[in-house]
Amino acid sequence: MANLGEQLLNALTLAGLLFLVSAGLSLVFGILRVVNFAHGVFYMLGAYLGYTTVMLTGWFWPALVIVPPVVGVLGALLESSTLRFIYRRPPIYQLLLTFGLALILEEALRILYGPTAKGIDPPAYLQGAFALGTLLYPRYRLFVIGLGLVVAVAVWLFLRKTRAGLVIRAVAQNSEMADCLGADVARVRTLVFGAACALAGLGGVAAAPMTTAYLGMGIGVIVDAFVVVVIGGLGSIGGSIAGSLIVGAAQTWGAFYLPETAMVIMYAVMGAILIFRPWGLFGEEE
Amino acid sequence: MTALLETRGLGRAFGALQAVAGVSLAVEPGEVRAVIGPNGAGKTTLFHLISGLLAPTSGRVLFRGDDVTALPAPARCRRGISRTFQITSIFPELSVLENVRIAVQLRSGGNFRLVGGRATLEATEQRARASLGSLGLLGRAEEPASTLPHGDQRLLEIAMAVAQEPELLLLDEPTQGLSPEDTVATVAVIRQVARERKLTIILVEHDMDVVFDLADRISVLHFGQLIAEGTPDQIRANADVQRAYLGGAE
Amino acid sequence: MRGTRALAAVALVALAVVPWVAARHQLSLLTDLLIYGLFALSLDLIMGYTGMVSFGHAAYFGLGAYASALVLIHFAQPVPVALLAGALLAGAVALPVGWFSTRATGIYFAMLTLAFAQFLYTVAYKWRDLTGGSDGIAGVPKTALFWGGPSLASPQAFYALVAACVVLSLVLCRAVVRSPFGHALEAIRENERRFMSLGRDPRPFKLAVFVIAAVFAGLAGALFAPFRGFASPEVMFWVFSGQGLMMVIMGGIGTLVGPILGAMVFILIQEVLSSYTEHWMILTGVVFVLMVIFLPDGLVGTARRLRARV
Numbered sequence: 001m002a003n004l005g006e007q008l009l010n011a012l013t014l015a016g017l018l019f020l021v022s023a024g025l026s027l028v029f030g031i032l033r034v035v036n037f038a039h040g041v042f043y044m045l046g047a048y049l050g051y052t053t054v055m056l057t058g059w060f061w062p063a064l065v066i067v068p069p070v071v072g073v074l075g076a077l078l079e080s081s082t083l084r085f086i087y088r089r090p091p092i093y094q095l096l097l098t099f100g101l102a103l104i105l106e107e108a109l110r111i112l113y114g115p116t117a118k119g120i121d122p123p124a125y126l127q128g129a130f131a132l133g134t135l136l137y138p139r140y141r142l143f144v145i146g147l148g149l150v151v152a153v154a155v156w157l158f159l160r161k162t163r164a165g166l167v168i169r170a171v172a173q174n175s176e177m178a179d180c181l182g183a184d185v186a187r188v189r190t191l192v193f194g195a196a197c198a199l200a201g202l203g204g205v206a207a208a209p210m211t212t213a214y215l216g217m218g219i220g221v222i223v224d225a226f227v228v229v230v231i232g233g234l235g236s237i238g239g240s241i242a243g244s245l246i247v248g249a250a251q252t253w254g255a256f257y258l259p260e261t262a263m264v265i266m267y268a269v270m271g272a273i274l275i276f277r278p279w280g281l282f283g284e285e286e
Numbered sequence: 287m288t289a290l291l292e293t294r295g296l297g298r299a300f301g302a303l304q305a306v307a308g309v310s311l312a313v314e315p316g317e318v319r320a321v322i323g324p325n326g327a328g329k330t331t332l333f334h335l336i337s338g339l340l341a342p343t344s345g346r347v348l349f350r351g352d353d354v355t356a357l358p359a360p361a362r363c364r365r366g367i368s369r370t371f372q373i374t375s376i377f378p379e380l381s382v383l384e385n386v387r388i389a390v391q392l393r394s395g396g397n398f399r400l401v402g403g404r405a406t407l408e409a410t411e412q413r414a415r416a417s418l419g420s421l422g423l424l425g426r427a428e429e430p431a432s433t434l435p436h437g438d439q440r441l442l443e444i445a446m447a448v449a450q451e452p453e454l455l456l457l458d459e460p461t462q463g464l465s466p467e468d469t470v471a472t473v474a475v476i477r478q479v480a481r482e483r484k485l486t487i488i489l490v491e492h493d494m495d496v497v498f499d500l501a502d503r504i505s506v507l508h509f510g511q512l513i514a515e516g517t518p519d520q521i522r523a524n525a526d527v528q529r530a531y532l533g534g535a536e
Numbered sequence: 537m538r539g540t541r542a543l544a545a546v547a548l549v550a551l552a553v554v555p556w557v558a559a560r561h562q563l564s565l566l567t568d569l570l571i572y573g574l575f576a577l578s579l580d581l582i583m584g585y586t587g588m589v590s591f592g593h594a595a596y597f598g599l600g601a602y603a604s605a606l607v608l609i610h611f612a613q614p615v616p617v618a619l620l621a622g623a624l625l626a627g628a629v630a631l632p633v634g635w636f637s638t639r640a641t642g643i644y645f646a647m648l649t650l651a652f653a654q655f656l657y658t659v660a661y662k663w664r665d666l667t668g669g670s671d672g673i674a675g676v677p678k679t680a681l682f683w684g685g686p687s688l689a690s691p692q693a694f695y696a697l698v699a700a701c702v703v704l705s706l707v708l709c710r711a712v713v714r715s716p717f718g719h720a721l722e723a724i725r726e727n728e729r730r731f732m733s734l735g736r737d738p739r740p741f742k743l744a745v746f747v748i749a750a751v752f753a754g755l756a757g758a759l760f761a762p763f764r765g766f767a768s769p770e771v772m773f774w775v776f777s778g779q780g781l782m783m784v785i786m787g788g789i790g791t792l793v794g795p796i797l798g799a800m801v802f803i804l805i806q807e808v809l810s811s812y813t814e815h816w817m818i819l820t821g822v823v824f825v826l827m828v829i830f831l832p833d834g835l836v837g838t839a840r841r842l843r844a845r846v
Contacts, residue, residue, distance in 0.1 A: 035643035037591075085829050091642050095589050096785060097828045099778055104821035111815055219774055223654060226647040230640075267636075267651060274639045274648075337733060363735035375733075377726035388723045391716055392735040398717040407716060450734065 005135045007252055013141045013210075015248030016148025020203030021221050022228040023155060023240045024196030030235015031168060032189050034083065035094045038102035040222030041109075042197040046071050046204025047213035048109055051118040060123040060209070068202040075197025076190045083193070084186070102218065110215055117214035144206050148244075151199070156237050168192060224251075227270045233280025242281055288351050290315045290486050291336065291367075291454055296345035297510075298331055305331040306510045308345070315453075318480060318487045320497045322521075323507035324531060329490040330372050332507065333456050336488070337369045338362040349454070364393065368447035369456035372490075374439045378432035382423055382442055385431050386414040386449045393450035417449035420479055437468035441475065448479055455480075457489040461496055473499055498522075506530065539843075551699050555692040567695045569803055570702045571759050573796035576783035577702075577709060578752035583781070584790030585713055586745050587725030589646050591777050592633075592653025596626035596750040598660060598772030600757025605673040605767040606666075614680045615688055615697065619758045626754025627747050629656070634746035638739050641728065650774060657772040672768025676761045688762075698759055702796070705752055709792055712748065721745055782824045787834050794836030801835065 025039045046067050053063035078101060086093050121127070122140040129136040159165040168188060204217070211217070228247050232239025247266065254265045273280065289312035298306045306328040313319045321329050334340040336347060338359035346355045354362055377385050390410040391398070399406070418424045421441045426434065431442060440460060447455055460476065461469045473496055480487055491497045497504065497518070504521045506514040508530040514521060521527055555563060575597050582588045600622030607618040637648040660667045667673065678688045681697070688694045712718050724731050724738045731738050761767045770776065779802065787798020802820070809816035831838055 029643070035646075037646075082825065082829060089832070090587070092583070092587060092589050093828055093832060095643060095646055096781060097825060099591070099781065100821050100825040100828060103775075103778060104818055104825065107815070107818040107821060111818070219654070223647065223651045226644075227651070230644060230647075264655075267655065270648075270651075271636050271639075274636070274644070339729070339733065358737070359732050360735050360737045363733060369733060371730075371733075375727055375730045377723050377730065379726055380722060384719065384722075388719060388731075389734050391720070392723075392731065398720050398741070399715055446734070 005132070006137065007256060009135075009137050009141065009145065011245070011249040011252040012145045012148075013248075014252055015244040016144045017203050017207050018221075018224060018228050018248055019148050019152055019240055019244040020206065021200050022225040022232070022244060023152070023237060024199040025222075025225050026229045026232065026234050026236065026240045028193055028196045029229065031192055033091075034087070034189075034193070035091055035098065036193075036196075037095060037098040037222070038078075038105060038218075039098075039196070039200055040218035040220070040225065041102045041105045042071050042075055042200040043204040043207070043221050044109065044213070044215075044218040045074070045105065046201030047208040047211075047217060048113055048118065048204075049201070050205035050208045051113075051120055051213045054120050060120065060126075063120075063205050064202070067205045068198040071201025071204075072194040072198030076194030079193040080186075080190050106215065106218060113213075115215060117212040118208075119212045120208045122209040140209055144210070147202075147206055151202070152237070152241055155199075159237060224266075227266055229280070230270050231273050231280060233282040236280070236282040239280050239282030289313055289348075290317075290350060291488070292348040293336065294346045294348070296332070296335055296342050296347065298328075298335055298340060299343045304510055306335060306342075306507075309507070309510075309512050310345075311505050311512060311515065313454075313486060313488060315486050316484060318489070318500050318502045320501035320504045321488060321490050321507060322492070322494075322497055322504060326509075327507040328510035329507055330458060331510075333369065333458050333488075333490060337367055337456055363450070363452075366453035367456065368393075368450045368452035368454070370440070370443040370447055370458055370460060372458040372462065374436070374443055376431045376439060376442055376446070379430055381428050382431050382434065383411070383414055383418065383427040385442060386417050386446050387411055389446035389449045390414050390417075414449055417445045420448070420482065421445040421475055437464050437472070440464065441472065444472075444476070444479070448483065448485075451483065453486060455485050455487045457487060459490055459492065461491065461493050469493065469496065476500065548703070551703070555695055560691055563691050563695050565807075567691070567698050567763060569800040570698050570796075571756050571763065572783065572799040572803055574702050574705055574756035574759070575753055576780055576787065576795035576799040577705060577792060578749045578756065579780045580784050580789065580792055580795040581709060581712070581749040581752070582745055583784055584792075584795075585718065585725060586721045586742060588638075588641075588742060588746070589781070590637075590649040590746075591646050591774060591781075592649035592651075592656075593749070593753055593780050594774070594776035595633075595653035595656045595772050596630060596753035597757035597760070597776070598656070598767070598769070599626045599629055600754030601761040601767040601771055602660065602667055602673065602757075603754070604758035605676045605761040608676050608679055608762055609673065612677075612679060614682045614685065615678065615762055616682065618679075618762065619701070619755055622758025622761075623751045623754040626757070627751040630747045630750030631743075634743045634750070638742040638746060650777075653772065653774060653777060657769055657774075660769045660772055667767075667769070670769060672766055673761075674766045676765050676767065678762045694763060698763070701755060701759060705755065706792060706796070709752070713792065717741070717744070782820070785824065785832070785834055786827060788836030788838070788840075789832075789834060791834070791836045791840070794834050797836060798834060 021043050025036065028034050028036050049067045049070060050063040053066055054060055082097060082101065086097050126140045126143050128139055130139045130142055159169060224247060228240060228243035231246055232243025250265050250269060291313045294310050296306060296309045297304065309332060321332065323329055331340065335342050338357060342355065346353055348354065349365055349367065354365065377388065387410050390413045394410065415424060415427070418427060421444060423438060423441060423445060431439065434442060444460065461472055464472060477500060479485065489500065501518055504516065504518055505512060506521060506527050513530060514524045514527050554566060558566065579593050582590055603625040604618040604622040607613050607621045633652045637645050637652065640648055661670055678694055680687050686693065688697055720741050724741060728738050757771065760771065783799040783802045784795040786802055787796065788794025806816055806820060809819055833841060
């Protein structure tokens with residue numbers, strides 16, 4: 001039974017990380033209709049910058065606070081300098097452009113940090129295990145679960161309850177109308193894109209103590225993130241939450257019971273969704 | 287006489303929003319039926335339900351007496367339903383001729399040969415040119431469709447639909463965005479083509495002059511429901527319709 | 537049109553003459569360029585003509601390479617048999633992958649192809665017994681043209697085989713693109729909803745071209761293995777798929793011959809840049825991004841457009 005509890009918590013941890021990456025992706029795709037192949041690289045960037053911050057300051061917490069905005073600003077800069085030219089073109093060019101950006105960023109990280117993985121230790125009082133009844137579970141992972149939960153609630157509240165969130169949702173529904181009504185559509189786009197990158201960066205910082213910062217992180221996570229978005233439906237935060245939980249659970253239990261075929265299960269689920277309900281569990285049929 | 291197209295209790299919901307509800311109508315062969323209603327009344331959704339791009343959440347669609355509700359759009363098209371779209375939907379980078387030719391090829395049900403196929407290509411090109419001719423677009427056959435002015439693009443869409451030799455033609459706001467001169471010309475073309483090829487037409491329109499000019503009968507939608515049906519004179523006099531439009535034609 | 541015919545004739549003559557004129561390492565380089573060119577050509581079928589961006593096309597190149605390597609090493613067959621094996625394996629795998637992937641469009645399609653390719657890459661990486669794992673398969677021989685036939689070991693002979701394959705593939709692809717099937721593909725690229733509303737389901741078309749493109753990519757990979765003498769997981773990695781995309785864009789999407797040139801230019805740039813700096817990958821990436829923004833039609837595409845204006 002303790003095993004089941006451990007599995008459950010592992011699934012939640014993974015879901016938390018996945019949510020941080022896929023929420024941003026879902027927003028950018030659902031709201032901006034932009035396909036951002038480079039999204040995974042921002043996750044990786046967060047991990048590496050987190051490593052640098054820890055090296056410089058000796059503390060973990062500054063990384064959690066400083067890195068996401070930095071990554072967000074970088075994302076916003078890239079969007080306003082390159083993506084802006086591509087919005088009116090067929091989506092194929094967005095894919096290619098963001099792919100090129102991903103390649104450049106990945107190479108830049110390779111040049112700056114070298115090919116070996118960089119590890120971070122979690123802060124002192126998040127090390128070790130926490131006793132939950134008979135189960136001993138790593139404190140840091142509980143922290144990640146909590147972080148995922150807090151961010152999920154925060155994003156949901158922001159979009160639903162604030163004026164800015166309303167503007168964003170309006171731009172998502174009908175950008176021309178929103179433009180006429182006074183919303184600065186270009187600025188909203190840049191802000192949302194930056195925010196999405198910041199979320200991914202936060203995910204990277206959070207992941208680093210668990211997975212280390214390594215090249216190829218970006219690609220690994222983006223495939224998973226897209227599976228989440230397919231399952232959950234794009235543009236829906238609720239969908240990202242549900243998708244993250246499903247993928248987190250499937251991967252955790254799959255890795256435990258059927259290690260080689262965990263990935264196959266994922267693709268099977270994604271394939272089934274694409275066939276029977278292509279707009280995802282929470283998405284809207286178009 | 288069996289109706290060419292019949293819908294029974296047709297409805298479509300998007301979550302909590304009922305875009306179309308309980309629409310039952312019957313269109314006779316050779317008729318020109320106009321579907322009107324204020325914005326958001328569900329007219330385009332109705333078209334999607336008839337042409338097969340959307341599946342209904344309730345009700346049935348019958349074409350020539352057969353239940354086609356379960357058939358997807360390509361199958362319904364092959365049975366004889368062709369349509370145009372509210373926002374011009376053509377193949378922008380292909381030439382005007384290629385646009386219509388592809389329409390002919392897709393309808394003819396022939397196999398798409400990988401190599402060769404020279405003879406079939408010529409035959410379909412003949413039909414495509416004929417269709418372009420009846421819509422006055424033959425002179426621009428080689429140009430990329432995207433370079434055509436808006437009015438001609440809408441005509442091109444009609445040419446594509448007509449080239450498929452359908453029995454039922456669905457026109458979604460054919461005169462939208464057209465100047466008054468182009469509107470008159472388009473209406474004339476539609477009338478002529480309908481007569482020449484013995485088409486049954488259902489059209490969605492906002493321009494009331496066009497509606498009263500072309501239509502034999504009018505169906506009025508409001509909030510997804512059919513609130514009135516009749517001849518143009520009957521509809522003009524109908525109080526419910528006037529109320530729905532808040533005081534008459536736009 | 538006459539200008540194009542003349543250019544084609546010149547190119548063919550040049551290809552035929554090169555073995556007598558070029559030095560050994562130049563001939564080797566050209567053979568390499570042609571193989572990548574074939575890979576890029578196959579990608580253009582789905583990208584340029586059908587509008588499907590695949591991030592996993594390298595998988596079929598890799599499958600072709602591995603099949604070819606295994607056939608040549610374990611069965612010592614003539615090279616054409618290995619080519620057939622590579623092309624068939626690639627096509628066979630592309631069938632189920634394509635069936636799933638074409639259920640989706642746009643970014644979903646791209647991610648599906650990437651996911652499947654990563655899966656195949658992992659299989660190649662882990663299945664040590666069959667594929668040699670991360671080391672790959674080495675010592676792949678250039679055997680003969682047919683049983684009891686001339687050996688293909690000399691650079692001239694193998695070059696002739698590669699050149700013949702590439703020219704033949706280009707001719708075949710052109711025929712496909714100009715057929716009614718090819719016209720349908722272009723219509724699908726332009727407006728899929730319109731295509732459906734005109735009477736056909738686009739999916740069988742997309743699946744068919746996906747498999748055809750995989751077959752040609754597999755052929756390229758099957759030529760790669762004996763030419764380089766090895767097959768390794770790198771050629772299945774997403775980076776190689778991405779490089780393929782870059783080659784197509786640089787050369788000219790939707791022109792068939794453009795991507796072949798694009799592949800050559802791409803590899804040559806890398807050769808030149810890598811002798812100056814080890815950071816050539818970033819520079820290539822930057823050039824690519826700039827081209828996507830400012831020169832989306834690539835070299836051949838822009839040339840054609842300029843010529844049409846004159």
